[in-house]
Every structure is written in structure tokens, then in C-alpha cells.
Amino acid sequence: MGETPSWFVTLPDCPCPPLLLRRLRQYARYGVAHPSGRPWLLGSWPADRMGLAWGDTARLAVAGTCAIGPAGLADRLRHVRGLADVETAVRDVPGSFHVAAAVDGCTYVRGSLSGERRVYWTTVDGFTVCADRARTLAWLTRARLDTAQLAARLVTPYLPYPLAGGAMWRGIHGLPPGQALRVEPDGACHTSTWWRPPDSELPLPEAASGLRTALREAVAVRVRPGEVLGADLSGGMDSTSLCFLAAEAGAKLVTATFHWGAPGNEDPLYARHASGRLPHLARLVLPPQSVPALFSGLRERHDAPDEPSAALRDRLQQRYIAGSMRAYGAVRRLTGHGGDHLVRPPDAYVHTLLRRAPLEGLRHAAALRAHRRWPLGATVRMLLDSRPYAAHLAGAAAMLRDGVGRGPVPEGWGPWPCLPPWASDEAFGMVEELLGAASGEPLAADRGRHAWLQQAQQAGRIAALITHETTAAGLPAHSPFCDDAVISACLAASPRETGGPWVYKPLLAAAMEGIVPERVLRRTTKDHCGQEWQLGMRLHRRELAAWAEESHLVAAGVVDAEPLRRALLSPGLLGGGAADLEFTLGAEEWLRDLAARPAPACLSRETPVPRTEPEGVPVEPTAR
Structure with missing residues (x-):
């Protein structure tokens, strides 16, 4: 039997819309208040996954796996005079965790650098609410599914930055990893960068x-x-x-x-x-x-x-x-x-190396080309390409229908996005629009580092x-x-x-x-489960055929029925398209799960716990 997932939301230090606050209180087991007494942190979590510290004018929380406990966190909170001090307080702490703070009426929240721990936010009547789960916000605000984001989840090998961080519901925003969200007492919010890649390249x-x-x-x-x-x-x-x-x-x-x-x-x-x-x-x-x-x-x-x-x-x-x-x-x-x-850089590093050390860069490029079987022309074009990231995204949109990334071709700023052969014209159009509208700011000026x-x-x-x-x-x-x-x-x-x-x-x-x-x-080999993959597809052909006949993706307009049916019934003809099929099946299953269980398990109505008003410390659940 699985455990109930933990969740939390953070609220700014201003009056919360009554309906939203009632819905949150219906499900939250614990709460922590702003110094003003207004609700700040609400949710449900095991005690060992939420570290809390509070003072007269500040609150600090770390949610997840963290090397410091409440006592250590309280000691660090004493040095926090403003939101600018929050990252200093948690610097160099091992683990994977969210960070949230409330200082002098302002709130601050961010996830982890990799995005393993995400932050999402939305506005309700001008009020900004943040959460560690997009589904929490979607359920609380009754947000509608974003079909363009659904189409984008069919892309292989993965979406380019910043599209990969988009939420699946309209009006819900994903905070990019490495960014923090600050909310002022009047509800206004803006992002800031809390982490930058190291400048040095160590031997x-x-x-x-x-x-x-x-x-x-x-x-x-x-x-x-x-x-x-x-x-x-x-x-x-x-x-x-x-x-x-x-x-x-x-x-x-x-x-x-x-x-x-x-x-x-x-x-x-x-x-x-x-x-x-x-x-x-x-x-x-x-x-x-x-x-x-x-x-x-x-x-x-x-x-x-x-x-x-x-x-x-x-x-x-x-x-x-x-x-x-x-x-x-x-x-x-x-x-x-x-x-x-x-633990090893993507091949795009060779683009920068060629400019810093031309002979060494050419040696690396030649070795990579031989190993990856890149065509000579494509390799030369990649090495000479000096387009900024915005132009790369525009080029990816223009070449999306050509399937450029399907062959052994070198990457530019990253892998070229591809949609599967069964994606609809509408899906291609939506992903092209997303790529064209995406921010042209890369994660780093160096394309290898990006x-x-x-x-x-x-x-x-x-x-x-x-x-x-x-x-x-x-x-x-x-x-x-x-x-x-x-x-x-x-x-x-x-x-x-x-x-x-x-x-x-x-x-x-x-x-x-x-x-x-x-x-x-010294090992250089890597095993695979190709035989078992094909066997599993054959054994479950009947269920897959039923999915093809009543596909939620087809109903949403992002997949064409007949090509999908052929792929599911004859996966052996896909060649290297196993990832295409797995991404599509994952999206199909996700839609079916949402339809069958629209309420997130973490907000289950089966286990609501009456609560009292947060008073600046964790609130223990009261008896039913």
C-alpha cells in the first residue's frame, strides 16, 4: 500500500480569497502563519520532510531531503535580515529540497536546481499562490488542460528549455529550475536567479x-x-x-x-x-x-x-x-x-572547445563524428554555426516537420525536437507556435554548458x-x-x-x-531490454488495440488515429521509434488517469483532517 504524497502551498502576506482559503483548509493537515498571523504555509507532510524555523519577523522552511534539522535551520534563520539572505542561509547544505521564506511581509520560494523539486504558481483574483505540485493548483482553481502542452509532451528526446518546464494546465505557471519567485505584500510577483553555473573549468x-x-x-x-x-x-x-x-x-x-x-x-x-x-x-x-x-x-x-x-x-x-x-x-x-x-558533458561542448583550442576541438569533433556516425556536412555546419539561442529555437520550429533530429546528427544548443509520425497537423502547429514564442535566453552563454x-x-x-x-x-x-x-x-x-x-x-x-x-x-558497455520490450508489446497487443480505438489523445486532436493504431499493433516496424511510442503511451495513460481520478491523491476527500488557525508554528492535526 503506497503512502499519501506530501504537498504544500505558500501564500503571500495579504488577504486570501475566501473560497481558495476554505478549500485549502479543507485538505491541509498543517499550517504555519506569517509573522502578521495570516496563513503562509499550508499542506500535508511527514515531519521528517519539512524543516521549519521561525522568529519574530521571519519564517524559513526546507521541504524534502535536507542535511540540517530544525535546530540548525533556526540558527541559520538568525542571520536572515531580508530575502537576499535566504540563499546564504541554505548555501552548501547537502540534499534535495524546496526553500520557502517569509520575511517582513514578502515571501520567497524555489525548488531544486535539477527540477526534481518544482515550484508552480497561479493568480486568483490578483492573489498569487505557489505550490510544489501543478495538480494541486489545477484542482484548487479548476484550471483547464492546456492542449498545446499535451502536444508538446509527445516530443522526443525532450523539449528544449524553457518549454520543458511548462505546466499542463492553463493559467498555471512553472518556475524554471534555478529561478526563485518573490511575492510582495501587495501580491505582485517577480522571479530572480538564485543559482548560476560555475565559471571555472577544473582539471x-x-x-x-x-x-x-x-x-x-x-x-x-x-x-x-x-x-x-x-x-x-x-x-x-x-x-x-x-x-x-x-x-x-x-x-x-x-x-x-x-x-x-x-x-x-x-x-x-x-x-x-x-x-x-x-x-x-x-x-x-x-x-x-x-x-x-x-x-x-x-x-x-x-x-x-x-x-x-x-x-x-x-x-x-x-x-x-x-x-x-x-x-x-x-x-x-x-x-x-x-x-x-x-557525469559527462553532452557533445555540444565541442563547439566551444573548437573556438578555445582549435586543434584539440577538431580532434574531439572528428572522434565524436566517427563514434556517433554524424554526416560530414552536418558536422561542419554545427561547428561553424554561431546563431544565438533564439535563432536555434526558431530553426527547431521551422524544421520540426522535417524530422531532422531522427538521424545521427550533431546537436546545436541541444537535441533537435521531433514529433512522432502519428502526431496530428494540429499538434505540429501548436508545438511550432510554442517554440516560436519561447524565450530566447539560454541557460548559459556557452552552448555546451547550456x-x-x-x-x-x-x-x-x-x-x-x-x-x-x-x-x-x-x-x-x-x-x-x-x-x-x-x-x-x-x-x-x-x-x-x-x-x-x-x-x-x-x-x-x-x-x-x-x-x-x-x-x-573500466566498464564501457551498457545492456538493454530490447527483447523484453518487444515481447511486452506483443503480449499486451489486445489492450493496446483498445487504447488505439478509444484514444484520448485522438479525442484531444493531437494524434491521428490510423497511424497510431498501426504503430501500436506493429511496433517491430518502428525501428528506432520506441521512445516515440513510449512518450505517446505515457501521455495517453496520463489522460486516462486524470479522467478516472480527477482529484489528486494528496487532496483526497477520504482523509480530511479538521485544523485550527496557523499561529506561527506547525499546527498539529486535531481529532476528527
Whole structure:
């Protein structure tokens, strides 16, 4: 049985619309008031996921996984004289958390750098309300679904910045990661930047030392000595590194390793080698026949997250693993998600390297071209391209119908967005309009750094969806690679030493030297579940055909029925289009879940708790 998700909203220090306040009070278990006595923070959360500190003129809250407790937070609050001091108060604190503050009538709120923890906001009668969940605001304000955002969620491999941060409902705004929202006492709001990428490009030994420290702290904050943790042990470098760091911090581990059926699968070999060097370990080795097939459970309906997810592919498998880990006493699970996105720069770094060190840049470009099989003409055009980010977005809109990003082509400021062959003309038009209207300000002036940050934010989005799924399954997952400090440590590394095709993940290998077995750090292969994917599609062809016949995406006008039906019934003809189909199925399932369960689980009417007025401290729930 999964646990109820936590949630919170922040309110400005001005009169709240009565209807909105009544709806919030109906569901919130706890509340904290502004120094003025007006409601500031309302919601429901476990005590260990919300740190609170309050003084005569200020309030400070951290929601999530944080290395400091209430006493440490109270000590830091004493140095806060205004909102400008808030980030100083939480600087260098390991973990993944939201930050909220109320000082002298002003409110401040932001999420995490990766976007694993998001902030959304909307206005009701001129009143600005912020939340950690878009669905909370959509439900409270009865917002309508934004069809353009639905069409955009069909894009592969992912939407370019800032479109990826858009909310799925009209009138609900997503705050971009790295930005904070400030609300004045009169209700006026504006954003500010609380984080900027590091300027330095550290040599590999120095960067590896910083990553080792950041990862060690990120894991340690999630470990209590002697506690049982579940952990993925794929045999790859990312998950194996977390296992050894967790053991170092004193955790007892129960690990899961899939044994996929592809010939030459090496995951179990590397996982077995690593497990022999891990103390206090219980191992789950899972051949395909021991777990539910991929795409099982299509008839089940779930609590929808803030946006579509491709989790339907292996949801029942992950639920099975979570149950097995809980049977061994695991209280949470560590996942290596984010490592692939963060520990090596995307190929766009070569564009900047060519301008700083032409000969070295050409050597890297030639090696990448050979490794990625880029066409010569496309490679030359990428290297010579000097268009600003706004022109890149305009070009992406103009080329959307050409499917430029489907072949092995080099990236510009990031991957070229593509829509699947079954997307409707209306979907193409809406995504083109979104791209044309998007802000032309990049995440960093350097396109390699911009692409790296964009990749980190994609990792955070997926981590948030993983957390939603695993919390519902009763064993919340944590992704330490998506912590702010880990991201900063990776981005501080020199791309010329951590990129290129010659060595696999040199930054992480150097960081884990002496901690993870050398054989794992030298691994260059990566296994896949292609056979199991095709088998799952065949086994569930009847359910998929039913989805095609009564598609909610078709009803919304973003997908054409016949091409979708052909793709679902003959997935073997897709070639490299598996991601297209998974994104589409994720969006279809999301619409079906919303229709079946319109109220978010975190605002369930089944467990309302009467409350008293917030008085500046957490309000304990009263008896019913």
C-alpha cells in the first residue's frame, strides 16, 4: 500500500480569497502563519520532510531531503535580515529540497536546481499562490488542460528549455529550475536567479575530488547507520557507486539486478563482482520470467503526476521490486538515475572547445563524428554555426516537420525536437507556435554548458516522476545524482577532459577510484531490454488495440488515429521509434488517469483532517 504524497502551498502576506482559503483548509493537515498571523504555509507532510524555523519577523522552511534539522535551520534563520539572505542561509547544505521564506511581509520560494523539486504558481483574483505540485493548483482553481502542452509532451528526446518546464494546465505557471519567485505584500510577483553555473573549468583530478565529496554527502544524508536501504545494482558505474557510498555510510543494502535476455548481457557479471565487495548485502537477481512483463497493468488507473510519464512500461516490475525490498526491511531506495545526464558533458561542448583550442576541438569533433556516425556536412555546419539561442529555437520550429533530429546528427544548443509520425497537423502547429514564442535566453552563454544544464533538468524531471511512482508503491526512490551540489560539481569539470568518446565517464571513474572496484570503473558497455520490450508489446497487443480505438489523445486532436493504431499493433516496424511510442503511451495513460481520478491523491476527500488557525508554528492535526 503506497503512502499519501506530501504537498504544500505558500501564500503571500495579504488577504486570501475566501473560497481558495476554505478549500485549502479543507485538505491541509498543517499550517504555519506569517509573522502578521495570516496563513503562509499550508499542506500535508511527514515531519521528517519539512524543516521549519521561525522568529519574530521571519519564517524559513526546507521541504524534502535536507542535511540540517530544525535546530540548525533556526540558527541559520538568525542571520536572515531580508530575502537576499535566504540563499546564504541554505548555501552548501547537502540534499534535495524546496526553500520557502517569509520575511517582513514578502515571501520567497524555489525548488531544486535539477527540477526534481518544482515550484508552480497561479493568480486568483490578483492573489498569487505557489505550490510544489501543478495538480494541486489545477484542482484548487479548476484550471483547464492546456492542449498545446499535451502536444508538446509527445516530443522526443525532450523539449528544449524553457518549454520543458511548462505546466499542463492553463493559467498555471512553472518556475524554471534555478529561478526563485518573490511575492510582495501587495501580491505582485517577480522571479530572480538564485543559482548560476560555475565559471571555472577544473582539471579532472580537482573536479573528481569535488564530485566525490558531493556524492558522498548526497548519499550520507539519506542513510542512517544500520538502516536497510534498497538500491539498484545494475552493474553499471552510476548505481554501483551509490551502493558503495551507502555501505560506506553504514547502510545495510538489499539490491536488485535485472538479468535481461539479450545475448552477451553483462550486467549480472559486473553486479556479482561488485556485490562480493559489499558488506551486509541481500541480493535480488531478476531474470525476465520472474517479474511481470513490460507494459503489464495497462487496465489499472493511477494517481496522475504533474505531467505524462513513460513509467507504464515497467510500473509493475518496479512495484514487484519495491515489495521484495520492503520484505527485507528497506525503508527507501537509491537509484542511479541522473548519472548518464550529469557525469559527462553532452557533445555540444565541442563547439566551444573548437573556438578555445582549435586543434584539440577538431580532434574531439572528428572522434565524436566517427563514434556517433554524424554526416560530414552536418558536422561542419554545427561547428561553424554561431546563431544565438533564439535563432536555434526558431530553426527547431521551422524544421520540426522535417524530422531532422531522427538521424545521427550533431546537436546545436541541444537535441533537435521531433514529433512522432502519428502526431496530428494540429499538434505540429501548436508545438511550432510554442517554440516560436519561447524565450530566447539560454541557460548559459556557452552552448555546451547550456546543453549540460538542460540535460540536468531533464534528469530532474524524470527523477520527480520516479519519486511519484515509487512513493505510490510504498518505497520512495532517491536520486542523489540530481542533488544541487552534485550538479554543481559535475558542471565545474572541464569538458575537454570529461567529454569525448575515448574513455567512458572519466569524471565519475576518477571520483570513485579506490571506492568502487576497478573492474566496474573500466566498464564501457551498457545492456538493454530490447527483447523484453518487444515481447511486452506483443503480449499486451489486445489492450493496446483498445487504447488505439478509444484514444484520448485522438479525442484531444493531437494524434491521428490510423497511424497510431498501426504503430501500436506493429511496433517491430518502428525501428528506432520506441521512445516515440513510449512518450505517446505515457501521455495517453496520463489522460486516462486524470479522467478516472480527477482529484489528486494528496487532496483526497477520504482523509480530511479538521485544523485550527496557523499561529506561527506547525499546527498539529486535531481529532476528527
